[in-house]
Amino acid sequence: MEIIIQAVIFVFQWQNLAALTAGMVYGIIIGVLPGLGPSAGMALAIPLILKWPPATALIFMGALYKCSNYGGSITAILVNTPGDASNAATILDGYPMCEKGKGNVALAISATAAMVGGTIGMICLIFSAPFLAEFALRFGPAEYFLTALLALSIIAAVVQGATIKGLIAAGLGLMLSTVGFDVITGHLRFTFGAVTLEDGIPLIQALVGLFAVTQALVLAESAETISRLGKLAGGFWEGVAIYFKHPYTVLRSAAIGLFIGVLPAVGQSSAGLLAWAEAKRESKHPETFGSGDPEGVISSETSTSACMPGDLVCTIALGIPGSVGAAIFLGVMIIFGVIPGPLVFQEKADVIYSLFVALILTSFLIFFAGMTIARHFAVVTLLANEIIVPLILVISLLGSFAIRYLMVDVIISLIFGILGYIMLKGGFTPVPLLLGMVLGEMVETNYHRALMVSGGSYGIFFASTICKILMFFTFLSLVGPYLGPVWKKLTIGEK
Numbered sequence: 075m076e077i078i079i080q081a082v083i084f085v086f087q088w089q090n091l092a093a094l095t096a097g098m099v100y101g102i103i104i105g106v107l108p109g110l111g112p113s114a115g116m117a118l119a120i121p122l123i124l125k126w127p128p129a130t131a132l133i134f135m136g137a138l139y140k141c142s143n144y145g146g147s148i149t150a151i152l153v154n155t156p157g158d159a160s161n162a163a164t165i166l167d168g169y170p171m172c173e174k175g176k177g178n179v180a181l182a183i184s185a186t187a188a189m190v191g192g193t194i195g196m197i198c199l200i201f202s203a204p205f206l207a208e209f210a211l212r213f214g215p216a217e218y219f220l221t222a223l224l225a226l227s228i229i230a231a232v233v234q235g236a237t238i239k240g241l242i243a244a245g246l247g248l249m250l251s252t253v254g255f256d257v258i259t260g261h262l263r264f265t266f267g268a269v270t271l272e273d274g275i276p277l278i279q280a281l282v283g284l285f286a287v288t289q290a291l292v293l294a295e296s297a298e299t300i301s302r303l304g305k306l307a308g309g310f311w312e313g314v315a316i317y318f319k320h321p322y323t324v325l326r327s328a329a330i331g332l333f334i335g336v337l338p339a340v341g342q343s344s345a346g347l348l349a350w351a352e353a354k355r356e357s358k359h360p361e362t363f364g365s366g367d368p369e370g371v372i373s374s375e376t377s378t379s380a381c382m383p384g385d386l387v388c389t390i391a392l393g394i395p396g397s398v399g400a401a402i403f404l405g406v407m408i409i410f411g412v413i414p415g416p417l418v419f420q421e422k423a424d425v426i427y428s429l430f431v432a433l434i435l436t437s438f439l440i441f442f443a444g445m446t447i448a449r450h451f452a453v454v455t456l457l458a459n460e461i462i463v464p465l466i467l468v469i470s471l472l473g474s475f476a477i478r479y480l481m482v483d484v485i486i487s488l489i490f491g492i493l494g495y496i497m498l499k500g501g502f503t504p505v506p507l508l509l510g511m512v513l514g515e516m517v518e519t520n521y522h523r524a525l526m527v528s529g530g531s532y533g534i535f536f537a538s539t540i541c542k543i544l545m546f547f548t549f550l551s552l553v554g555p556y557l558g559p560v561w562k563k564l565t566i567g568e569k
Contacts, residue, residue: 078200081427084129085435093130094432097137098439104138105145105158112142112158112399120406128410129425133432135406139399140192140382140433144440147184147375152177153466155286160378162505163346165285167363167370174366182313183371185444187324190317191379192437194328195335199383200430213337215523216534220544221337222513222520225344226506228351228551237552240506243497247510248517250275257515258522270482277511279474279486284504286470287491292498293459293466310445316368323353323369324376331377335384347509349377351551383433390414390426 104115115138123131146161151168171180226244253264254274265271327349334345353373354363363370389400407414412422419426474487494504528534535541
């Protein structure tokens with residue numbers, strides 16, 4: 075407690091509050107711009123903070139990392155374009171709420187989720203980081219492979235209720251993830267001589283195309299506004315009230331986010347989608363999910379916000395980053411002499427706990443920022459599509475180009491935009507495809523590693539209790555959509 079009190083006093087010094095505020099503003103701006111995300115934002119900011127004290131620099135980076143996720147939810151809700159892959163689940167119900175004129179309410183839910191989910195995650199992290207890190211060490215290649223399969227199967231099964239189409243989209247995403255160097259053998263695959271594809275299809279450019287460009291094409295078909303009502307219905311405090319009416323969904327989603335965050339390489343995109351799927355499964359009205367149900371936004375945003383603290387567990391306690399953003403954060407820690415590992419909580423306790431306190435404070439500041447800017451951002455949904463479409467295309471394609479300064483990245487985004495448009499017209503959703511691309515390397519790498527460890531025996535996928543549990547839930551997620559209607563008919567027949 076003495077260390078925590080000292081950390082609170084340190085964080086409330088003016089220079090640290092200034093660093094936190096600057097990181098928050100910069101993070102929201104980076105998050106709002108489609109295609110950049112926390113990893114690009116932190117990489118760009120590193121030269122600016124090299125001469126700062128270690129704790130102040132980490133406070134800035136932590137606030138940037140956290141707020142960029144919130145910024146990404148703003149565009150996901152307003153224009154159906156996630157700022158980063160971690161915001162993919164938010165579009166499922168957030169954007170339909172905007173179409174109903176409830177953009178204010180959806181943004182309020184997102185800001186409240188950032189405060190509540192982030193605070194729950196940070197409190198759990200402060201008191202249980204060493205234990206969570208120890209649990210993560212029980213996951214071997216087989217467990218990681220099955221975890222990724224579970225995430226893909228759940229999303230494919232519940233998104234828009236079309237299991238077969240969801241599996242096809244997820245399979246296509248896995249296929250696209252194999253482009254480039256084989257992570258095991260080092261051989262090039264499916265590049266067709268294109269040097270720019272040797273490192274694989276760039277995920278950010280694909281995300282920009284699948285959501286931003288696709289959404290621009292969809293909006294271009296109509297001269298109306300995003301809000302089909304032509305006005306805004308509901309206010310910020312209505313969204314806050316709705317959020318706190320679902321405490322069980324909040325706690326469950328926060329637990330899912332924290333658990334997924336602790337597992338290296340699974341990522342925040344999986345956390346949001348899994349929490350959304352679980353909320354739909356538990357709901358008394360699952361048919362409303364995907365058409366503007368506030369509970370869908372509550373689950374995805376709370377889980378994503380709680381995932382970020384969990385993401386830092388392995389980064390800080392074990393030196394194993396859970397995502398690209400966490401990997402950059404790990405590099406920043408090392409640059410400033412804060413060496414990750416079990417001993418960091420003793421050797422650099424002042425720095426680590428100052429970071430934790432700063433992140434809790436950031437969670438509350440995000441709420442107040444949302445309360446201030448939500449109604450102004452929501453006005454975007456009242457602008458005519460003929461104004462919105464060019465803005466989406468220009469900003470998203472510039473963001474795609476700015477990452478590597480290659481014109482081919484713009485072409486990749488356009489190709490994926492056309493692919494996403496065709497998928498939507500065919501009744502598919504791009505979300506499982508995106509998740510397949512995100513988890514593809516994890517699936518392939520851990521599958522090969524598991525077989526190498528076991529000498530080629532597939533028994534390793536059934537060896538541990540964790541493996542058996544994961545396989546059971548994967549099977550259940552695939553057969554559930556078909557068994558559910560049968561069970562309802564049998565129940566009604568008995569009555």
